Amino acid sequence: MLDSQLFRQDLNALAEKLAAKGFQLPIERLSNLETERKSCQTKTQQLQSDRNNRSKAIGKAKASGQDISEIMASVADLGEQLKQSEERLEEIQRELQSILLTVPNLPHESVPIGKSEENNREERRWGTPKQFDFTPKDHVDLANQKGLDFETAAKITGARFVVMKGNMAKLHRALIQFMLDLHSKEHGYTEIYVPYMVNAESLLGTGQLPKFEADLFSIPQQGLYLIPTAEVPVTNILRDEIVNLEELPLKFVCHTPCFRSEAGAYGKDTRGMIRQHQFEKVELVQFVTPDRSYQALEELTHHAETILQRLDLPYRTMSLCSGDLGFSAAKTYDLEVWLPGQQKYREISSCSNFEAFQARRMKARFRKAQGEKPELLHTLNGSGLAVGRTLVAILENYQQSDGKIAIPSVLQPYLNGLQVLE
RNA sequence: GGAGAGAUGGCAGAGCGGUUUAAUGCGGCGGUCUUGAAAACCGUUGUGGGCUUGUACCCCACCGGGGGUUCGAAUCCCUCUCUCUCCGCCA
Structure with missing residues (x-):
């Protein structure tokens, strides 16, 4: 597998190198997936962070005997949102991964270029x-x-x-x-x-x-x-x-x-x-x-x-x-x-x-x-x-x-x- | 094949629903002390990822794998894999 960082940089340059090995890189699909991955991952992690903080707050409030119904209410809608976001992220990453696993290695510079x-x-x-x-x-x-x-x-x-x-x-x-x-x-x-x-x-x-x-x-x-x-x-x-x-x-x-x-x-x-x-x-x-x-x-x-x-x-x-x-x-x-x-x-x-x-x-x-x-x-x-x-x-x-x-x-x-x- | 026990950081080993994003010990690294070393003491010490021009910071995930319950899981439930003990079988 190639370094996933390579797929976030110049896809056209990468595609050109892979073409020497007879492989056609799905450039558009990759760049779309990568864009969505970025926003979805950032969002998911933010939601996870929110959830963690609120859950900790609930724990503390409960321990000190305070009323927790207000916090509980504020966290109610988080769950579904987080679940959706996590599932989408997983889907994107699975797709990216399945593409990356089928991309061949790049030839070394000393390798003669040729078809057969x-x-x-x-x-x-x-x-x-x-x-x-x-x-x-x-x-x-x-x-x-x-x-x-x-x-x-x-x-x-x-x-x-x-x-x-x-x-x-x-x-x-x-x-x-x-x-x-x-x-x-x-x-x-x-x-x-x-x-x-x-x-x-x-x-x-x-x-x-x-x-x-x-x-x-x-x-x-x-x-x-x-x-x-x-x-x-x-x-x-x-x-x-x-x-x-x-x-x-x-x-x-x-x-x-x-x-x-x-x-x-x-x-x-x-x-x-x-x-x-x-x-x-x-x-x-x-x-x-x-x-x-x-x-x-x-x-x-x-x-x-x-x-x-x-x-x-x-x-x-x-x-x-x-x-x-x-x-x-x-x-x-x-x-x-x-x-x-x-x-x-x-x-x-x-x-x-x-x-x-x-x-x-x-x-x-x-x-x-x-x-x-x-x-x-x-x-x-x-x-x-x-x-x-x-x-x-x-x-x-x-x-x-x-x-x-x-x-x-x-x-x-x-x-x-x-x-x-x- | 049958019965049972277990899998936690480099190793050993606690935790068994929140107050710890894993106690403690050993090992590793750095330091103090020392002519040097040892001992002692102090500090530090996992992996992957996100964000970022890069670093620092910050954030997320990971306690055998996968799934579930929950606001919250190392801890509860299901499932798979592996290890160990006993019985059976066996090159």
Whole structure:
């Protein structure tokens, strides 16, 4: 959420900035609501003040045994007036709030302006796509005899799920372990375990609600949702909290399954495990002071890149343009890994700085020193990495002419020294 | 699943319809004293919002969440959530 003060100033300037993100600000409606809010709030508070004073007077008069009928009469009409005023104010504020909750974050000044992913800016490339002396297969063709089983998953659940068996399942697990270990041992993240179901407040805090309910799996009976990313439970750890400056930065690494309905992606990536309803992800989350959040974004992105480098997977780093930025993000780097089966770079990580956007929704704050006013934190997160897609990248990049798949050396210790997946 | 108890400021803990917009203690911060520190003493110490060019002042809201009764609610009523104790069940 943006600072509500912004909506009381130059709405046209604000609207212009939001237009870069493809959002149309309802200027007239906002300015009308804001005008009415101001007069209604002032009036309501005046009435409340009146009521408080008269009620106190009644209390005192009663205690000293005086006649209170006169004061009681003077207060008679106040009640109804106050009630109406309070109800109207509440209505206005609810409306304002419901608009504010659907306004996306503003892009950072360093973000390229553009409409779609074609306008994303390539920041750097790492590694060279391997030249195969045969036609590389995609992961589905490669793995259907090696333990990736979409048909069984379709039977027991439905489309966009997978069953993994034997060494394929172990390789998948090894990736998770490798990523968690690297980030916690070398990058200073604290490993954390969280619930895979969250309440609506948490989703509101990180920005998935109220706008993107259709993308979620929900459990209406209990009023819970399956998490679409660990970002939701982990970031909400600091909801309604005030932390001390000395505790910052807070850095968490967390492995969870992620559940996404993929509504609106019906035709996309139907083959294989690029786009599943359930997938594993290792997520990096940071809470930092506002002055160093952009430095933290560079660091966090580098932490995610390190995984790809250690696995020797070629990738490129893209800076998303304004129109391609997510709802809550001020700036995002996507990491795209090379997939020989598709002859394309495909997203495998997304690293974002949300500035105070999520923190304001969550009331996640820090205090510089005893007695100082609390300030909003900046929150960041990034995949480090999406595990399913990393598995795909390994299968496709490490395939051999004999159809077997070499195991990256950094993973072998996690697989009892296994060198080849047959 | 059954029975009961509870949720108050950073923490502990009183208040159970007005005279307190929450007593007291601990902790934090500032000061006095001291070569310095401790102790003692004095003062101060929640969050959000409104008004305001900004500050100060002033005002409003907040005693787990929501709703109600009342001129007036931390206090009474309803409801939800969470915590604890006992019983049952259980990985």
